Amino acid sequence: MGPGPGADRVTTGLDVLHYAVSMGEDNRRECFVIAPIGPDGSDIRKRSDQILKHVIRPVVEERGYVAVRGDEIERAGLITSQVLDRIIQNDLVIADLTDQNPNVFYELAVRHALRKPFVQLLAKGQQLPFDVQGMRVILVDHTDLDSVHQAKDQLGRAIDAFGEGADIVTPMSVALALQELRGSASPREAGLSQIIETLPQMMDILQDVQRQLGTGGFAEGPADDDHRRLRTLVESLAARGGVTQDELTGLLGGGSSRFERWVEHLIQRVGRAGGHRPD
Structure with missing residues (x-):
């Protein structure tokens, strides 16, 4: 044995x-x-x-x-x-x-x-x-x-x-760092925390845009509400300087005319605000 x-x-x-x-x-x-x-x-x-x-x-x-x-x-x-x-x-x-x-x-x-x-x-x-x-x-x-x-x-x-x-x-160290930034008295650091927090949503948005452009435009139906929420988030980021003109310009081409007009409007808004992220 x-x-x-x-x-x-x-x-x-x-x-x-x-x-x-x-x-x-x-x-x-x-x-x-x-x-x-x-x-x-x-x-x-x-x-x-x-x-x-x-x-x-x-x-x-x-x-x-x-x-x-x-x-x-x-x-x-x-x-x-x-x-x-x-x-x-x-x-x-x-x-x-x-x-x-x-x-x-x-x-x-x-x-x-x-x-x-x-x-x-x-x-x-x-x-x-x-x-x-x-x-x-x-x-x-x-x-x-x-x-x-x-x-x-x-x-x-x-x-x-x-x-x-x-x-x-690590994900935990990032969460702790964000917590510290959110509690900062510095407007710059507080704004930075908002931008960092929205990065995962931005990745989802870009992936969603890529999928929709691949099918010829945004679909109609129940998904419309999700798209409106995504657009609201992008507009909020643009208002805070979290998106540059170049990044928005990269979304042009291949989308519906409605989507293209919306992106062009955002580009103009970002351009008037300076077109760059806050230091």
Whole structure:
């Protein structure tokens, strides 16, 4: 009878311990791995183990880190507290967002709030939830050797960038910065917060305009109310200097005559106001 799953955990734990000792307690840096784990023998566990062994560990160990996943924590005590302690204290966190595991996202949110170094992985072919779609993620297919090689290269470059003083921006840090700007006594900073807050809506507007132009103009029917709301938002941005003449001019061509007249009217309004964003 061959060794069971427990033997693999013992071997992995010994590997981590051996590496930590070889590095020296004072010199080692710690990388905590947040990932969906799943029961022993499950496909989730098998994939998580392979990503840890073949993608994460080779890259981080080459850079002087010891990688530890939550199920490898050996100390006695409340596991949740130990996990959070590592998320807060460790030099680096790598989060595998595959399958949108709620525990992974909860733990990642803690790291986001701290604005400390982290890297996000995701199984190729999957999509991120809306709240973190704008953040960089490394896609990997663990069954494809070329994909694994590419992911390792991207992971290494992402980790190296932290050593170059890269600013760490997260959805939470942006929200906190906006809150501070909104409470500022400076009209300039308060106006800047309004412009920043409308950027996601502006992206939606531009995408909507592109779709509508592709179909020959704005559709009639229930969507009209949505279009009116979008136009109101654009007009508000134009009045505050949040849209330039050049950006509005880029919307011309291919739309309905009604839409074109509206854009031309906005361009004239922005031109009279100076045609640039406030400093």
